[in-house]
Amino acid sequence: MFxxxxxxxSTVITLVDEGETPLAEDVIVNAFEECVTIEQYDPRTDRVQxxxxxxxxxxxxxxxxxxxxxxxxxxxxS
Numbered sequence: 001m002f003x004x005x006x007x008x009x010s011t012v013i014t015l016v017d018e019g020e021t022p023l024a025e026d027v028i029v030n031a032f033e034e035c036v037t038i039e040q041y042d043p044r045t046d047r048v049q050x051x052x053x054x055x056x057x058x059x060x061x062x063x064x065x066x067x068x069x070x071x072x073x074x075x076x077x078s
Contacts, residue, residue, distance in 0.1 A: 008032075 001016045015027040028039040028060065038051045038060050060074055 001018055003014045005012045005014075009032060011031040013029040013031070015029070017023040017026070025043065030037045030039070034058075035055065036053045038053070039048050041047075042049050044054045063072070063074055
């Protein structure tokens with residue numbers, strides 16, 4: 001299950017783990033104009049862990065999901 005909310009400066013996507021236990025904590029994706037952050041609560045440390053991806057890294061991640069194992073260089077369209 002997931003939800004999508006539009007805030008003033010970002011789009012917030014929350015991914016909720018469903019199904020068999022053990023379930024993972026919710027993942028929150030904040031899409032800003034200049035970057036994307038991914039947050040998840042870590043019960044071991046009682047803290048929210050955050051990763052920030054640049055838009056370039058996000059495009060690379062999207063491309064990598066459809067490619068076989070290897071090392072790639074994405075060419076810019078200019």
